[in-house]
Amino acid sequence: MKKSLFHHSLMLLLLTGCTGHSQTLAPGYEVGVWRGFRSVAVSYTFDDACSNQFALAIPMFNEHDFNLTLFTATGTDWIGPPNWTRLQEAADQGHEIASHSVTHTNMSGMNDSLQNFELEASKADIEAHITGQKCVTHAYPFCVAAKKSIMEKYYIAGRICSGTIVPRNPADFMNISSFVCGDQGSTRTAKDFMARARSAIKSKGWAVYLLHGIDNDGGWSPVASEELRASLDSLSANADLFWVETFGNVVRYIKERNAVSIAETSVQDGSITVQVTDELDNEIYNYPVTIRRVLPEGWPSATVSRNGLAVPFRMVESNAALFVEFDAVPDCGDIVISRSDETGVRTRRGATAFTPVLSRNYPNPFNPSTTLHFSLAAAGNVTLKVFDALGKEVQTLMRGRLPAGAHSAVFHAGGLESGVYFCRLEAGDAVQVRKMLLLK
Ligand SMILES: [Zn+2]
Structure with missing residues (x-):
């Protein structure tokens, strides 16, 4: 072997x-070709700061524990001045705030110094207002690529919209394809979103979606919020296959994976x-x-x-x-x-949830109570139970959905006899067991 x-x-x-x-x-x-050795990367990118991106999309993504990308023009002419407060809130929740130029002009006919201005000033403006992240990606207005040599001075990737799956090793990071969504595009329903994502499974590709309006917020080519939500539900339900992350973080992953x-x-x-x-x-x-x-x-x-x-x-x-x-x-x-040697970490094939880290209980041996600490890499359903030496369940300490991060629970053994007990933590498909000793 x-x-x-x-x-x-x-x-x-x-x-x-x-x-x-x-x-x-x-x-x-x-x-992993993708994070968690999943089969497909999926990025939802939203342009032009349409109002329901904030009112509907972000809460929906937060609920699913997914991050999205907001490409915003920084000038005042196109959609008015950016709402930096809302953008900072989104950034604080893990979403990417990225450049969509200053004036939202087609850059193909522009001279170099004007292109340089659009690309440099929008990045600088975002970084001056948004803390906690860098502005590293750009979505070309009207999907018309700017000059590559200028792009490369400021960005690690640029987004176009040629309607194809991006290969796991993109030929050109300054021309990353996306699918136009909504009534002006071919990706409208949850079924369409999932068909795109599934088509990338075999090649281990990357599906990038480009959205503007949601419902009736006045944005271009609106997507129905119930279709957007249903697509996120499907991706969540198939989290072993699909990795949903921001445009910028997927680019980071690819470059790091290869380097x-x-x-x-x-x-x-x-x-x-x-x-x-x-x-x-x-x-x-x-x-x-x-x-x-x-x-x-x-x-x-x-x-x-x-x-x-x-x-x-x-x-x-x-x-x-x-x-x-x-x-x-x-x-x-x-x-x-x-x-x-001691833990009962077991994996079933296809398991995706990272094994939670269940620390040794403290104190141990204990009487009459001891504290268990564990941490979760991702949010998920967790049960924490105590069994006696014969495998009989004696207490449920915790059951329910918990956010990622550190958690603790106290085991009170007041009415129990001295002896060995096992604490068993289940999170998704992962199971971890710790031995505890009650000495009265
Ligand atoms: Zn735009």
Whole structure:
């Protein structure tokens, strides 16, 4: 098994070598084409700051835990001055605020200095008003591309709308295609949105949607809000296949994935130190890539940490081997993969939710109560239950949908007898178990 895996990684190295990228991976590693090793990237981009983008789309995306991109012109002539307060609110929720020029003019006939003004000043204006993110992408007004050499001075990607799926390695980042949505385009219903996304599964491509108006807000080519919502519901229901992220973050992911270098600096009994680096500008390229490593022979399971902090991970079965999979922003310190024997981390094929990190309870041994801490990489349905040594359920500590982040629960064992108890955390398809000792 070990040998075939080695060949498998060697093959990967050779394959990536052929495409001209500088990705270098130590044997046993794989990097996801898309985050979480999903099949398709999906980006919803909205132009011209139509009012229902704020009133309807953003709340809808927040509900689904998805991020969108707002391309806004920064001048006052096209749609009036940008509403920086609303845009900052959206930015604070994780959405991308990006450039749609200053005056919203077709740039094809413009001289270089005017094009430079449209591209430079809109970026500068957004960055002067919006904190917490950089303005790194641009959507050409009327989908007419500006001069590439000027674009490259300010942006990592530009969006056109030629109605095709973007390949996983775009030929030209300054000409990223999108689908025009709404009554002037061919993508109108949830069914249309999903047909586009599904058509990208086989090639592992990227579906980019271009929207303006929603319902009757006066925006161009409106999409019905119920169709938009239904498309998000479908993507959520198929979260193992579809990765929904902002335009800019998908570009970051592609460039990082292709530039990443993964090296092991120390392999000791039960502990592997890994360096994940790239040569890209860390000011812009600060998005995580998803990495998996085959478990060393004899390891029942593993945990992951970085700079002393637990990193969410999941165990994945792929090509008859067991991998530990996690996200890592390049250039942010050494990662340690540690052998783990005690946990009941199990993976069912196709599981997508990252295994929550269930920390050791404290205190332990305990009497009469102890606290459990866990963290979730993504929002989801969680149950946290306690079982006795015979597997009998004794208490439900938590049940329901929780946001991503750190959570805790207290186990009160007042009426119970001394002995071993197990705390079992279930989040999506992932299960993790911790042993606790009650000593009275
Ligand atoms: Zn526009």
